[in-house]
Amino acid sequence: MVPNRSMAGDRNFTSMKIFVLLGISEDKQLQLSLFPVFLGIYLVTLFWNLGLITLIRMDSHLHTPMYTFLSVLSLIDICYTSSISPRMLSDLFRDEKVISFVACATQWLAASWMGQAECFILATMAYDRYVAIGNPLQYSTIMVPGFCWKMAAGALGCGFLSSLIETITGFEMNYCGPNVIQHFFCNMPEILSLSCSNPFIGQMSLFVIVSIVLGGSLVFILLSYGFIAASILKISSVKGSAKAFNTCASHLAVVTLFYGTALAVYMQPSSSHSTKQNKFLSVFYVIVIPMLNPFIYSLRNKEIKEALRRVLRATHLRH
Template sequence: MLEGNLTTVTEFVLQGFTDSPQIQAFLFTLLLLIYTATLVGNITIITLTRVDSHLQTPMYFFLCNLSFIDITYSSAIAPKTLANLLAEKKVISFPGCAAQFFLHSFSINAEVVLLAVMAYDRFVSVCNPLRYAVLMSRQECALLVSVSYLCGCISSVAHTASLFSLSFCRSRVIDHFFCDIPPLQQLSCSDTRFAHGVHVAFAAATGSGTVSIILISYLFIIFAVLQIRAAQVRWKAFSTCASHLSAVTLFYGTLFFIYLRPVPSSSADQCKVVAVFYTLVIPAVNPLIYSLRNREVKDALRRVILKAFVSK
């Protein structure tokens, strides 16, 4: 990969969080619990939306795909992070680093587009209830989800190709617990302006597009709901959007802090904490947001559990 008399980089060292064995043991236990909760919570959501007939609607079809994406990008990072917390040599191969970054980038970009799709779904449900079945047909929903995955794939290919075409010769030590753009660019001895431009262009296009869709959708929703005179109906309309708004706020808030902050504004340790939040904690929290605030999901879980016990 490197020319001249420079050494080809075949692996990186992930510096991780700390060198203290006691803190590493504590972090391993904590992150293992979080990752287990992510798998259990999201697999439960996927199972419920597939087996319960009451959840065979566009909103839960999108929620099922959101859970799949959460599992994907949490699994791209958590297993290697957990393994490194127990290992003396915290390394990741060059292809492994590229693969981890690709899955991470794909999942983030697909999720932001899917969150925008879910906002559009809520807009149609509240503002055009009589045409909802037509506008959000099974074919339309499948197309919207496919667009989310396609956008994630295109963005991820561009990000990965531009980042890993750089020459890395300054150091092999990544000051992070996974392969991400800022710490990898800091290791490069090539001109990073093109790669940085690609990252900014795709992030700006994806971010501005999805944020605009979400904001416009909710402006129309708020305007429509405020015209409803019955307080109970108005509250019910708002409550259908509460879970989605919570997920959007958590996800976008942490992403903006990581990727849009001024470089000197925060330390590497602060960035690692925030990165843990959006890569590991949010995927575990999303199922709770959509279940604790949603009576239909809780009722579906009760029916599935009851059916399982009765069948025995």
């Protein structure tokens, strides 16, 4: 591939039109053995998240704010993993994993959009739990369907805006030298390291946006749970306290997994962990977590289990 040459002021520069992804591993045998594993994870992710969305839509008992946000989270997880997994699976069979400049920018935009939207929707779900536990008498008045959908749309909109800023800032730079991305997808930190121009603006833009979105949403969640904890402590009944805590347990588990891995991937200096460690964390972050989320919300949730029984019973009676 011959790079495109053009002019910038009085000096020549070389504009890179393709990137080469390094992939999961350079070991061909390992790549082939990983294919059925990652394919299985991707199919299970699609099945469980689509199944959860369908169940929530079919059962009227689940038409509540909590399950509205859960269905949006499932949709985000489907889009998030689908922005990376299909390409990664096909790359496992390729010796040279070439991706065009535009395709690379599009992949990052989609993945970043969904990742940041997940931060906002998890913060929204924390607020929902705070209102439900801290102000139960006014819950149905505050969390009306219109307001819930506006919050969900706001989460998606804010995620898109912040990811668009990242993408424009990062990909408008000059790329003229090495074009091998040390990753299995178009990850902005690795892409910025290939820039021939000063990457400071792109790196600072990425750092500021990730800090605001990731850090800001996490602080909001922690504050919400601080108020939730204070409300639970005021409940005199042990049974009532346990019930209130159980409604938050699944969300807390998802938050811990998501933010713990995200902070390890994006908020640590690149020198603090190796490329292999970074890839492992990224696999967990963008491929495994979207599969785990519906399991976490379904396994100990009596309402979802009862809804599934009702839907299966109704389907059986119809036939």
